[in-house]
Amino acid sequence: MRSETDHHEKVGSVLVVGGGVGGMQAALDLAESGFKVYLLEKEPSIGGTMAKLDKTFPTNDCAMCTLAPRLVDTGKHLNIERLTYSELLELSGTPGRFKVLVKKKARSVDPDKCTGCSECMEACLVRNRPYSPGVEPELQDVEGQELLVLREILGRYPRGREAIVPILQDITAEFNWLPEWSLRMVAHTLGLPLSRVVRVATFYNLFSLEPRGKHIIRVCTGTACHVKGAGKIVDSLERELKVKSGETTDDRRFTLEAVRCLGCCGLAPVVTIDEEVYGKITSARLVKELDAYPA
Numbered sequence: 001m002r003s004e005t006d007h008h009e010k011v012g013s014v015l016v017v018g019g020g021v022g023g024m025q026a027a028l029d030l031a032e033s034g035f036k037v038y039l040l041e042k043e044p045s046i047g048g049t050m051a052k053l054d055k056t057f058p059t060n061d062c063a064m065c066t067l068a069p070r071l072v073d074t075g076k077h078l079n080i081e082r083l084t085y086s087e088l089l090e091l092s093g094t095p096g097r098f099k100v101l102v103k104k105k106a107r108s109v110d111p112d113k114c115t116g117c118s119e120c121m122e123a124c125l126v127r128n129r130p131y132s133p134g135v136e137p138e139l140q141d142v143e144g145q146e147l148l149v150l151r152e153i154l155g156r157y158p159r160g161r162e163a164i165v166p167i168l169q170d171i172t173a174e175f176n177w178l179p180e181w182s183l184r185m186v187a188h189t190l191g192l193p194l195s196r197v198v199r200v201a202t203f204y205n206l207f208s209l210e211p212r213g214k215h216i217i218r219v220c221t222g223t224a225c226h227v228k229g230a231g232k233i234v235d236s237l238e239r240e241l242k243v244k245s246g247e248t249t250d251d252r253r254f255t256l257e258a259v260r261c262l263g264c265c266g267l268a269p270v271v272t273i274d275e276e277v278y279g280k281i282t283s284a285r286l287v288k289e290l291d292a293y294p295a
């Protein structure tokens, strides 16, 4: 898209490059002052890094509470035109007479018609594994006992997408992870696209698509725990267990995970092993506690 103001009169339109929280606020301030504002963002949507944060340092404020009002205001302000999924290629001219060349990347959806229903994600063969509705998954490598357990779990729930989460919870409780064949069986049995089941399975931290250890160690690396030395605890556990964060020991005894805020910041640093919570824990004490968890 080429936008230019190459006549001699100054014009009152402004281009703000970057649709993060700073760019949005600048666009809003300028729009409120009466300028026509073009808000340029290279990502498919505005929001920037802040949209990916839970809390902000040092006040621990909810990031979305700061961002959401600005998102809404930039969306409905008549003086703001958002140019998302677009990049600035050239800028020339002088104040009041700038000329810009903007590249607008192709989209597969019409943003004016998008309602955010996410149905397009399920139909996308690039992002999701294709599926064949109604076709029984191939299960040659699955042990009979495991299949019996899964069929029993599937029999507990009615058909429909509401059953996905409880079924995945039950499978996790049995196997400690979600084998691919089990996801195919869930999709087949519930009559849903595999991509929908995979999407739920990958959304929650509770679920894992990799085999996990018998005991899950979660070290909180949220702000409060980080300040109280969570990094050192992760380091010492990695040394002791000879795994990196996110990995499982060779004997499948422990899986080590780093998580963001376990909701008990007053006890920082906090570690959980299975259902047990260890508050104000030290590396040395924690390593001793590991002996209490059998292989």
Ligand code: FES
Pocket: 220, 221, 222, 223, 224, 225, 226, 260, 261, 262, 263, 264, 265, 266, 268, 270
């Ligand atoms: S930051 Fe660790 S429990 Fe909240």
